[in-house]
Amino acid sequence: MAGHTRNTGGGGSARRTFLTGAGVGAAAAALGLPATGRAAAEPGAPATVAVLGGGVAGLTAAHELAERGFAVTVYERRALGGKARSMDVPDSARGGRRPLPAEHGFRFIPGIYHNLPDTMRRIPFPGNAHGVWDNLVAPPEMSFARTGREDLRAPLPWPGHRGAQLTLDEIRRALTALLETASNIPPHEVAYFVGRLVVFLTSCAERRDDTWESLPWWDFTGADRMSDDYRRILAVGVTRNIVATKAEEASTRTVASLLEAFVFNALGRGADGPLDRILDAPTNEAWIDPWTDHLTSLGVEFRIGWTVREVTYGSGRVTGVVAEDPGGARRTVTAEHYISAMPVEHARRTWGPALRAADPQLARCDALRTDWMTGIQFYLTESAPLLRGHLNLVDSPWSLTAIQQAEHWPGRDFAADYGDGTAVNCLSVDISEWDKEGVLYGRTAKQCTRDQVAREVWAQLKAALNDTGRTVLKDSALHSWYLDPGVSGLGTPHPVNDDELLIHPVGTLHNRPTARTLVPNFYLSGDYVSVDIDLATMEGANASARQAVNALLDRVGSAAPRCTVTPLFEAPELAPLRRHDRLRYRLGLRNVFDLG
Incomplete structure (x- = not known):
């Protein structure tokens, strides 16, 4: 037994x-x-x-x-x-439909993963040659959504990707955002950031585990002396919004290792698939x-x-x-x-x-430390004219990330399959910052009631998306919302989150x-x-x-085969530089590219 x-x-x-x-x-x-x-x-x-x-x-x-x-x-x-599961919104089903689908937070299965996809291939699914792995789909783009400025829109190229279909107005806005960002991050700051990545890429394992594990990402990137756009996108945008850790304390080893993996994934090196993948139905x-x-x-x-x-x-x-x-x-x-x-x-x-x-x-x-990173879903009676992919709202006080899901679920007619038949899409949002004041009530997310959290998130979404002459999100299209039930006691002195996320300050x-x-x-x-x-x-x-x-x-002493554990990809052409850095590290010298 x-x-x-x-x-x-x-x-x-x-x-x-x-x-x-x-x-x-x-x-x-x-x-x-x-x-x-x-x-x-x-x-x-x-x-x-x-x-x-x-x-x-x-x-x-x-x-x-x-x-x-x-x-x-x-x-x-x-x-x-x-935390990976999806769940039903209570009492939301009508007319023989399924309940509206909710989740702790949207699922993201990038191509840097190898072990999880291997497991997914071994889970049978009707009609799929590669099991549930075949249920992964790749959004063609993502965006850094700016408040008060055009959003920075980035394609996610991959062999076989047709790419997003853009209108003339969307192309104009994308070019405007690119030029705005290019003009607001001075060339010497871009060069400095690239130089810091080169230092990390060529660092040996010992230097990563010691020096870079002990140094906050904020300090490694020199964020305190750089422009606001540099800090927002390159320091904060890849830490608080993605891994729920403050850039001022996040381990450089953790953040830079992630960036390294994503860079090689985007280049098609050592990847299981596209940079960004999500499931084609509720989890x-x-x-x-x-x-x-x-x-x-x-x-x-x-x-x-x-x-x-x-x-x-x-x-x-x-x-x-x-x-x-x-x-x-x-x-x-x-x-x-x-x-x-x-x-x-x-x-x-x-x-x-x-x-x-x-x-x-x-x-x-x-x-080990944990923090709050929790999801809320907004159900819409009209699909919003958003890009087909993830949004990173880098200027939002509560560090929001989001994705509109129905267009990524090709086998589902959202209105016909879920809820009462009037909701046609789900905008799934992750809240990564729960301890900063919002824009509506002047309170942190933990100090707000559940209803106030929903109103505050909706307001921050609109501030970032309805800010350049377009009405992307309409109040009239908001059907309902659902906040992760693992959160309780909001608005009281002792809020509780049953599903916190491990964070990575230095030394973790x-x-x-x-x-x-x-x-x-x-x-x-x-x-x-x-x-x-x-x-x-x-x-x-x-x-x-x-x-x-x-x-x-x-x-x-089992004779059974051992489980395969696939490490992150390492570019073989960098191996000689890392060996050289190991020698320098053991001699107490800085990385040869580390000019300060």
């Missing part, structure tokens, strides 16, 4: 289902394994694993383990998919539901509504997990192995003093744990675990789960 529970506080015992032999046999055959590999604790019995958390990390771990013949049970307190329809169906066919069991309270430790091992079942009864879950796949702010609460003492890296996780790298712990049957998985992509992402969650499974396979 994949796990055992005993009642420690009342309530009935959980129903158990045995591993589906046919599903596991098929997966094992695909991997070239016997049905149970050599992972079983005794002949003929698959080893049991309790996966704590059903987000991307937990589902990935369950997927890799089930394909290798383990008996897996996933314990999830809320809903499978975690659960396009990805999460097919995934959980596939895992069920492999014998994975799910316990939804189970809240992990403590990972218990004794005699050098994890002895069980104390969890509350959906009825509130406390139970002890037991298995041979345990993978903690919860977000760090939830996981570290479950690690008691004895477990922390067994592996010091668990205590270091207390130093050195507090991120490895997937393998010193406890022989306990492993870590999640976007806070140390992996090659130094950013809180679904890719990081997926890669960490693969590393956790590999550590488990090593521990039990």
Whole structure:
């Protein structure tokens, strides 16, 4: 059995289902394994694993383990998919339609990802040769939306892209924005920024992990002595709006590594696909539901509504997990192995003093910081004349990013499929700054009520998009809105966000744990675990789960193939320069291109 529970506080015992032999046999055959590999604790019995958390990390771990013949049970307190899931807007369905689709925040699966796309290819989807991976579509453009000025519109070229179809007026506006930005960022500032990127590109790993991990992006780019446009686009635009970290404290290593990966992605180097990719339907329809169906066919069991309270430790091992079942009864879950796949702010609460003492890296996780980056959706009765892609509203006080979704869902008629038939599109917006005053109420987002947050975001959207003689967003077209239900207590002294995001101030790298712990049957998985992509992402969650499974396979001496973990692309032509920089670093010298 994949796990055992005993009642420690009342309530009935959980129903158990045995591993589906046919599903596991098929997966094992695909991997070239016997049905149970050599992972079983005794002949003929698959080893049991309790996966704590059903987000991307937990589902990935369950997927890799089930394909290798383990008996897996996933314990999830809320809903499978975690922060990646889509959800229904309550009481919004009419006339046989589905409820309006909502989400914690819009999904973004760039071509720099390799591990997550590999998993997506292995999730069957009707009519798709490459599984749910074929549900990815590539927006042809993106924009830095400026307040009071024309928006800077950027095409996202990729072989096979037809590109966005533009009107004469849109072409005029795009050229105006390009020339405005070019004239407002002096040439010497552009040259300086490019020079700083060259320094990072040619820096060895030791310099990145030490010097650049310790230096804020703001200081690395010299933002305090540059023009406003330089700061807005090149310092703030790639930090607060994308990774929810303030440029003044964000690790240069984290930000520059991301930029490096995106630059090579745009050049078609080492990429899984286009720079910008999104799903062609609500996340659960396009990805999460097919995934959980596939895992069920492999014998994975799910316990939804189970809240992990403590990972218990004794005699050098994890002895069980104390969890509350959906009825509130406390139970002890037991298995041979345990993978903690919860977000760090939830996981570290479950690690008691004895477990922390067994592996010091668990205590270091207390130093990891999280912040708010939360989504709100606006449903429209008229599609807004926006570009086909993501908007980065770099001048908005609350650091908004957005995308209008229906035009990217070619298999869906939004009005016919969702809601009451009058909403034709969904403008999905991420709010990255919750501690600065807005433009309507003079309050931070945390100080506003939910209704005030919606009004404030709508006002900031209009300020950025209705500012140059066009009415892009109409009040009359606003059907309704939905704010992530993980946020509560807004407008009170103690607001709560159940779904915070790991941020990356300087020094974060050195507090991120490895997937393998010193406890022989306990492993870590999640976007806070140390992996090659130094950013809180679904890719990081997926890669960490693969590393956790590999550590488990090593521990039990399994003959099963190890999970492939693909690192970020490194340009081979830069390798000699990085080797040279390693020598300079060890001699205490600056990078040869670092002119200050």
